Amino acid sequence: MAVKKMNRYVTLLLTLLLSLAVGFVFMLILGYQPLDAYLQLFRGAFIGSVNLGTTLQKFVPILLTGIGFAVAAKVGCFNAGIEGELYLGAMAAALTGHYIKGLPAPLHLLICFLAAIIVGALWAAIPALLKVKWGVNEIAVCILAGYVAKYITSYLCNGPFSAGSGVPQTPQVEEGVILPYIMEPSQANAGIFIAVLAVAAVIWLIYRSTIGYKFTTVGLNPYHADYMGINSKKVIVQGMMLSGALGGIAGAIEVLGTYGYFLDNFSLNIANDGMLSSMIVWNDIRLVPVMSFFIAALKAGALSMERFAGVPRSIVDTITAIFVVFATMETLFTIKKKRKAKSGKGGKKE
Amino acid sequence: MSDVFNLSLIYATIRSATPILFAALCATITQQADILNIGTEGIMLTSAFVAVLTSFMTGSWLIAILIAVLSGIVMALIMAVANIRYNAHIAAIGIAINMFALAITKFGLKQFLGTSGTFTSPDIAAIPRIHIAAFDNIPVLNEVFNNWCVTEVFGIIMVVVLWFLLFRTVWGLRVRCVGRLPMAAETAGIKVRALKYQVMIISGILGGLAGAHLSLGYSQMFADNITNGRGFLGVAAMNFGGMNPFLVWAGTLLFGFIDSVGSRLQSYGLPSQFVLMLPYVFTITVLAVAMWRKSRKEIKAKSAL
Numbered sequence: 067m068a069v070k071k072m073n074r075y076v077t078l079l080l081t082l083l084l085s086l087a088v089g090f091v092f093m094l095i096l097g098y099q100p101l102d103a104y105l106q107l108f109r110g111a112f113i114g115s116v117n118l119g120t121t122l123q124k125f126v127p128i129l130l131t132g133i134g135f136a137v138a139a140k141v142g143c144f145n146a147g148i149e150g151e152l153y154l155g156a157m158a159a160a161l162t163g164h165y166i167k168g169l170p171a172p173l174h175l176l177i178c179f180l181a182a183i184i185v186g187a188l189w190a191a192i193p194a195l196l197k198v199k200w201g202v203n204e205i206a207v208c209i210l211a212g213y214v215a216k217y218i219t220s221y222l223c224n225g226p227f228s229a230g231s232g233v234p235q236t237p238q239v240e241e242g243v244i245l246p247y248i249m250e251p252s253q254a255n256a257g258i259f260i261a262v263l264a265v266a267a268v269i270w271l272i273y274r275s276t277i278g279y280k281f282t283t284v285g286l287n288p289y290h291a292d293y294m295g296i297n298s299k300k301v302i303v304q305g306m307m308l309s310g311a312l313g314g315i316a317g318a319i320e321v322l323g324t325y326g327y328f329l330d331n332f333s334l335n336i337a338n339d340g341m342l343s344s345m346i347v348w349n350d351i352r353l354v355p356v357m358s359f360f361i362a363a364l365k366a367g368a369l370s371m372e373r374f375a376g377v378p379r380s381i382v383d384t385i386t387a388i389f390v391v392f393a394t395m396e397t398l399f400t401i402k403k404k405r406k407a408k409s410g411k412g413g414k415k416e
Numbered sequence: 417m418s419d420v421f422n423l424s425l426i427y428a429t430i431r432s433a434t435p436i437l438f439a440a441l442c443a444t445i446t447q448q449a450d451i452l453n454i455g456t457e458g459i460m461l462t463s464a465f466v467a468v469l470t471s472f473m474t475g476s477w478l479i480a481i482l483i484a485v486l487s488g489i490v491m492a493l494i495m496a497v498a499n500i501r502y503n504a505h506i507a508a509i510g511i512a513i514n515m516f517a518l519a520i521t522k523f524g525l526k527q528f529l530g531t532s533g534t535f536t537s538p539d540i541a542a543i544p545r546i547h548i549a550a551f552d553n554i555p556v557l558n559e560v561f562n563n564w565c566v567t568e569v570f571g572i573i574m575v576v577v578l579w580f581l582l583f584r585t586v587w588g589l590r591v592r593c594v595g596r597l598p599m600a601a602e603t604a605g606i607k608v609r610a611l612k613y614q615v616m617i618i619s620g621i622l623g624g625l626a627g628a629h630l631s632l633g634y635s636q637m638f639a640d641n642i643t644n645g646r647g648f649l650g651v652a653a654m655n656f657g658g659m660n661p662f663l664v665w666a667g668t669l670l671f672g673f674i675d676s677v678g679s680r681l682q683s684y685g686l687p688s689q690f691v692l693m694l695p696y697v698f699t700i701t702v703l704a705v706a707m708w709r710k711s712r713k714e715i716k717a718k719s720a721l
Contacts, residue, residue, distance in 0.1 A: 096527065196704050200707040201711060202703050202707040203703075205452075205507055207703065210649075211700060213644075213696045214700070217692050217693040218689070341511065342512075342515060380522040381523050383515070383519030384519040387512060387516035387519045388516065391512045394504040394505060394508040394509045395502030395504045395509075396503040397502050397503045398502050
C-alpha cells in the first residue's frame with residue numbers, strides 16, 4: 067500500500083501512542099486512574115508465570131487467525147469468516163481425537179490436525195469459489211458462513227456428539243493427542259510450538275516460494291496475473307483455503323491443548339482479535355506475530371486490570387478497536403507530515 | 417401445518433423483517449454511491465445500546481430514537497472521515513467499526529447500567545404500538561394490521577421515501593452517478609466528497625433507526641451483540657435487491673418469512689440451531705443465485721455484441 071517502508075514502523079508507533087492516549091483521556095473523563103490501569107494491565111500480562119502463560123495461551127489462536135487473515139488479504143480477499151473455520155476445525159479435531167482409537171499417538175495427532183486443516187480449508191473454499199465464479203461479495207458470505215459454522219458445531223456438541231454431561235461439550239479426546247501444558251498453572255500448551263512452525267512455514271511459502279509469488283501477484287492485480295499466465299481464480303481459492311486451514315489449526319490447538327474437548331461457543335471472537343492484529347499492520351505477514359502478541363498481552367492483562375484498578379475489562383477491547391480504526395486510516399499521519407513540511411517552508415521564507 | 421402457515425404469519429414476517437429492513441436501507445443508500453457499508457452492524461449495535469440507555473434514563477421513546485439516530489450519525493461519520501478523508505479501505509474501516517461497537521457497547525453496559533450480558537427493565541419506554549379500535553371485531557384485519565409498532569409502519573414509509581429520493585430527485589441522480597463513475601461525476605461538476613458525506617449521514621440515520629427499533633420496538637432490552645448479524649443480513653438483502661429499495665424490501669420480507677417459519681417449526685422438533693442457522697444459509701444461497709443470474713446476463717450481453 068501507499069505507506070512507505072521506513073514510515074511504517076513510525077506510523078505504527080504513532081498510531082499505538084494515539085490510541086493509548088485516547089484510552090487515557092477516556093478513562094480520565096470517566097473518573098478512573100488511567101496510569102494505574104495501564105500499569106495493572108502490564109503486570110497482568112507479563113509478571114509471573116500464570117500471567118505470562120495466559121498471554122502465551124491467548125497468543126496462539128490470535129497469531130494463527132491473524133496470519134490466516136493476512137494470507138487471504140495477500141490474494142485480495144477479506145476472510146472475515148475465520149471464526150467459523152476455527153470452530154469447525156476445533157470440532158473436527160475434537161471428534162477425530164475422541165472417536166479414533168488404537169493409533170500410535172503421533173499418527174493420531176497428525177490425523178487430528180489434518181482433519182482440522184481439511185475442514186477449515188473446505189469451509190473457506192465456499193466463499194472463495196462463489197467469489198471467483200459469480201462475483202459474490204466474499205465479505206458478506208464469509209461473515210454469514212461464520213454464523214452457520216457456529217450453529218453447526220453448537221448442534222453437534224448439543225446433539226449427536228454430546229458428552230452427555232449436561233454441559234454442551236463433546237467427550238474428552240484420547241490421552242495421546244493432548245498437547246501438554248508448558249507453564250502450569252496457566253493453560254499455555256505445546257500448541258505454541260506447532261503454531262510457530264506453521265507460521266514459519268507460511269512465511270516461507272509467501273516470501274520464498276513460487277506459490278507465494280503467485281499470491282502476491284494476484285493480490286496486487288488479478289488482471290495482470292491472468293495476463294502473465296497465472297490463473298488468478300485458482301490462486302484466490304488456494305489463498306482462501308490456506309487461510310481457512312490456518313483457522314482450522316487454531317481451532318485444533320484450542321481443543322487439543324487448552325480444553326481437551328469441544329466446548330460450545332468457546333471461542334468468543336478469538337478470530338476477531340486475529341483479524342484486528344492483521345489489519346493494524348496492514349496485513350503485513352511478518353509483522354502479524356508482533357501485533358498478535360501485543361493484543362494477546364492486552365487481553366490477558368485486562369482481567370487483572372479489572373480486578374486491581376476497577377476498570378471494566380471491555381475498555382481494553384475498546385482501545386484495541388480504536389487502535390484499528392486509526393490504523394486503517396492510511397494517510398492519517400502522512401497528511402499531517404505534509405502540512406508540517408508546508409509550514410516549515412513558510413517559516414524559512416519569513 | 418395450519419399452526420405454521422396461518423394469518424398471524426404475515427405479521428410475524430413483518431416483525432422479524434423490520435430490523436433487517438432498516439439495516440438494508442442503511443446499506444442501500446451508501447451502495448448507491450459505491451460505498452460498501454459493512455459497518456451497518458456496528459452502527460446498529462451502538463444505536464441499539466444508546467436507545468435503551470436514553471429510554472431508561474429519560475423514559476421517553478421519542479428522545480431515545482433521536483439520540484440513537486444521532487449516535488448512528490456519529491458512527492457513520494467516523495467511517496466517512498476515515499474512508500473519504502484518510503483513505504481507509506471501506507471494508508477494513510467497516511470491520512473496525514463493528515468491533516468498536518461491540519466493545520464500546522459492552523463497556524457502556526457495564527459502566528452506565530452496571531450489568532454485563534443483558535439489560536432489561538420495566539423503566540425502558542418501548543416504542544408504542546398502533547391500536548386501531550375499529551379493527552377489533554374484524555378477525556382478518558385485526559390479526560394482520562392491528563398493533564403494529566410505530567417504527568414498523570415507518571420502515572415501509574422509508575422504503576418509499578428512499579426510492580423517491582434515489583430515483584425521482586436530482587440529488588438521487590447525482591448519488592447514483594457518483595456510484596457509477598465518480599470521475600465523470602466530478603467532471604460534471606458534482607461535489608463527490610460532499611455527496612458521499614451526505615450519503616453516509618443518511619445511512620447513519622437509517623442505521624440509528626435500525627438499532628432503536630431493534631432494542632425498543634422489536635424487543636425491550638439490550639444484550640451484548642443483540643444485532644447478531646442482522647446488519648450483515650441487511651447488507652446481503654441490499655445485494656439481493658440490487659440497491660432498489662422495493663426489491664431490497666422484498667428481500668428482507670423473505671428473510672423475515674424464513675425466520676418466522678423456522679421458529680414455528682421448532683415445535684415440530686427441528687433443533688433450535690437449525691432454526692437459527694436458516695436465515696444465514698438462505699441468505700448465502702439467495703446471494704449466490706442472484707449473482708449467478710447476474711453473471712449469466714453479463715455473459716449473454718457480451719456474446720450479443
